[in-house]
Amino acid sequence: MNPGDAHADGRILILDDDPQVGQTVAWMAENLGMQSRATTNPTRFFELLEEWPPSHIVLDLVMPAMDGVEIMRHLAGRHCQARIIISSGVGTRVLDAARRAAAEHALPVAGVLPKPFTTDKLEDLLHRGTELAAGETVAASHLPPEIPPAWIEQALKTREIEVAYQPKVACGDGSVMGFEVLARWHHPQHGVIPPDRFVPVAEANGLIRSLTERVLESSLIWMAGRDAVESRVTPLTLAVNLSARCLDDVTFADHLAGQCRDHGIEPERVTLELTETAAMEDTVTALDLLTRLRMKGFHLAIDDFGTGYSSMVQLTRLPFSELKIDKSFTIAATASEEARTIVRSTIDLSRSLGLEAVAEGVEDAATLELLQELRCDMAQGYYIAPPMPPDAIADWLTAWRQQ
Ligand code: C2E
Ligand code: CA
Ligand code: CA
Numbered sequence: 001m002n003p004g005d006a007h008a009d010g011r012i013l014i015l016d017d018d019p020q021v022g023q024t025v026a027w028m029a030e031n032l033g034m035q036s037r038a039t040t041n042p043t044r045f046f047e048l049l050e051e052w053p054p055s056h057i058v059l060d061l062v063m064p065a066m067d068g069v070e071i072m073r074h075l076a077g078r079h080c081q082a083r084i085i086i087s088s089g090v091g092t093r094v095l096d097a098a099r100r101a102a103a104e105h106a107l108p109v110a111g112v113l114p115k116p117f118t119t120d121k122l123e124d125l126l127h128r129g130t131e132l133a134a135g136e137t138v139a140a141s142h143l144p145p146e147i148p149p150a151w152i153e154q155a156l157k158t159r160e161i162e163v164a165y166q167p168k169v170a171c172g173d174g175s176v177m178g179f180e181v182l183a184r185w186h187h188p189q190h191g192v193i194p195p196d197r198f199v200p201v202a203e204a205n206g207l208i209r210s211l212t213e214r215v216l217e218s219s220l221i222w223m224a225g226r227d228a229v230e231s232r233v234t235p236l237t238l239a240v241n242l243s244a245r246c247l248d249d250v251t252f253a254d255h256l257a258g259q260c261r262d263h264g265i266e267p268e269r270v271t272l273e274l275t276e277t278a279a280m281e282d283t284v285t286a287l288d289l290l291t292r293l294r295m296k297g298f299h300l301a302i303d304d305f306g307t308g309y310s311s312m313v314q315l316t317r318l319p320f321s322e323l324k325i326d327k328s329f330t331i332a333a334t335a336s337e338e339a340r341t342i343v344r345s346t347i348d349l350s351r352s353l354g355l356e357a358v359a360e361g362v363e364d365a366a367t368l369e370l371l372q373e374l375r376c377d378m379a380q381g382y383y384i385a386p387p388m389p390p391d392a393i394a395d396w397l398t399a400w401r402q403q
Helices: 019-031 042-051 068-077 092-104 119-127 149-158 195-204 208-229 244-248 251-263 284-295 312-317 327-332 337-353 365-373 390-402
Strands: 011-015 035-039 056-060 083-087 109-113 161-170 176-187 191-193 237-242 270-274 299-305 322-325 356-360 378-380
Touching: 011 019, 011 042, 019 035, 019 119, 035 042, 042 068, 056 068, 068 083, 068 092, 083 092, 083 119, 092 109, 092 327, 109 119, 149 161, 149 195, 149 208, 161 208, 161 390, 176 195, 176 208, 176 390, 195 208, 208 237, 208 244, 208 251, 237 244, 237 299, 244 284, 251 270, 251 284, 284 299, 299 312, 322 327, 322 337, 327 337, 327 356, 327 365, 337 356, 337 365
Parallel strands: 011 035, 011 056, 056 083, 083 109, 176 237, 237 270, 270 299, 299 322, 322 356, 356 378
Antiparallel strands: 161 176, 161 378, 176 191
16 A cells, blocks of 8 residues: 555554653553654664555654655655654744655645653644645645646646635735635545645646646636625725746736636736746746736736745846745744744845735744734735635634624
């Protein structure tokens, strides 16, 4: 059986280089009615993962042979579905890095088991969901390592691919500015397939334009519906992710503007968030197209700023109006001096260039307070709200505005 297959419930696999720690956790798990296996050896750990697929993994971060972050990378490579509990004893920086690594690989982390270990705390973590946002689940079993493009094509036809909305709020007074639109695939057999798994396949197989148009279409229809029931002085905005692969077709700008016109939403209310800017480094078409989109009124945001190709060069070359600070910096900002410095400098840079700064990945109150202090314009993250299905938005808005 491979580790991506359905795992047995109530099985806990422990990897810790201290056999005594492994034994303690195993003993606590058994007291809670679970089966357990503990090992001190990473090679044995991966063998057990195959032979005896667990429902939960307890992972020590600091080990001599292979550290926990590396183990997580291997787990992601094997599309491991077991929930991970990190056994700590290390400083917050290492824990932060580990959480980030897990989030980047979309590994389901249930949380951290602090020392001294107690059965109560373990029980709590075993019953808890993962740190993925509420309402989001990890893709279920039997998903092939590379999703066949034909599946995506089919899903676009059958409308299995829908959207979730995550609010963006003003840091100053918490008022809701708009929503980022995130693609969600509800597969009848495989559960929710995360966009990180299918967007790259869509990009590589000529399906990204249809996907983008579908996502924009759904959100425009939804927004037009909202406008009809709630008139506002400042209308809410939509932020749609735009793949660089869409930028090699000059007709795209007209098409997007046409979609907005059809649904009565001005392009000024739509921000297009761009990542992977390297893909368009050399194309004059991309620059032309982005300029035309701006002229038609769309806003452009540089996404995941500070990582990969979302760099200074792109910032000066392209007509952006908004900068999104990558969540890896935001998440670490309260615990790490370095991350805080990057966030502060990026906000200052945005202000100097006349761009709006948006911090994504706001996971707690302390981070939101810090962003207010640093005079960041907008915030987005699980602390404010996870990405939500459209029918959950009205209740969330009511609750948020009361608070
Ligand atoms: P992104 O554009 O950076 O979107 C933000 C991601 O961060 C979303 O993941 C969101 O669920 C997650 N997130 C939001 N708040 C928090 C938080 O507080 N903490 C943490 N750890 N994460 C948070 P999601 O929905 O899985 O999307 C992943 C990526 O897939 C997106 O990253 C975007 O690049 C891509 N994507 C999603 N929908 C589309 C689409 O329609 N078209 C294209 N081209 N790309 C899309
Ligand atoms: Ca985005
Ligand atoms: Ca981002």
